[in-house]
Amino acid sequence: MVVVILTVTMNPAYDMTYRVERFERGKAHQVRSVEQRIGGKGINVTRVLNQLGKYARATGFSDHAFAAAAELEMPVDFVHALPWVRRTVAISESEDGTATALWEPGARVSNPHAAEQLAVRVAGLLPEISGLVIAGSLPGGIEPALPAEIARTAIAADVPTVVDVDGEALRLAAQVPGIVLTPNVAELRLLTGAETDSADQIVTAARPLIAHGVRAVVATRGPVGMVAVTADGAWSAALTQPLAGNPTGAGDSAVAAVIAGLSGTSSPDWTALLTDAVATSAAAVVIPVAGEIDRGLRTRLAPTVQVEQLNLPKSHETSL
Secondary structure, three states: OOOEEEEEEOOOEEEEEEEEOOOOOOOOOOOOEEEEEEEOHHHHHHHHHHHOOOEEEEEEEEOHHHHHHHHOOOOEOOEEOOOOOEEEEEEEEOOOOOEEEEEOOOOEOOOOOHHHHHHHHHHHHHHHOOEEEEEOOOOEOOOOOHHHHHHHHHHHOOOOEEEEOOHHHHHHHOOOOOOEEOOEHHHHHHHHOOOOOOHHHHHHHHHHHHHOOOOEEEEEOHHHOEEEEEOOOEEEEEOOOOOOOOOOOHHHHHHHHHHHHHOOOOOOOHHHHHHHHHHHHHHHHOOOOOOOOOHHHHHHHHHHOEEEEEOOOOOOOOOO
16 A cells, blocks of 8 residues: 655745855855755645655645646645645755845735635545644734644544644644644753753653643754653654754654654654654755655765663643
8 A cells, every 4th residue: 555645835935945155144145056946844844755765645725736836746635725836945055055034925825715615625525644744934814723723634544744843833733632743942942941052951841731631742942952751751863973964854854754754653653753753954054955855865964863761750740
């Protein structure tokens, strides 16, 4: 049986990458090259999954032009509800690989039935898929409850579901039993009101979410790795030496590795899953555009990832 993973991108984008020697605020720059590609967090996850050898297809909201462009690269099934698709601009510096990003907010969805159409579309695909990712920001006109509603339907159908959203959408998603959340440390801090500077603090912050039914919290920590917390344990994972480069697509690559590890099994090996997620994320940092990884580097990095089992504090109740 072919494992099919579905991604949902509600606010896609055309990703623009400008390469300069060194970016300085307030100065004119000679752009060495420009690249445009379809993007958005779920689109990037789809692209990385396909590089990992997983069959992935994308849905969400788009306009006709974006959907046509996406179809040239990957299997897609979009709801055409956006009047236009936004752009994101990344300024990548060849001197040291750092990047500066500008994100447009995007168009407003005016179709009052768009959310229902997307929910119905995803529900219709659930019998065919082994994993679901809902990732990225929401366009105007879409209620923040939509990711949680779609996730609830998928989990009821026994489809592992990862949600990578923020703000109110993340708060509502955290109330769905069985869900897997992949916040960064800042998002986890805003969600829980707890400190998230250290691995142990992340575990303490995540435990009330687990007690309320969240299946796992996989918190990304940038160059210092990741922490996963479940009802059965907690682990931190990191490279021995962080890589410099463009972090824009690192989180999306980590999400791709997480859903790949969850699909097709009810009992994932979290040590192996975290190892792959850290290696895959790092393999994206060295690529100047989001949604791509250096597969050879990923293979070489995996044996160097250090995973540590963390102590679980006593559970305590909290309101979310």
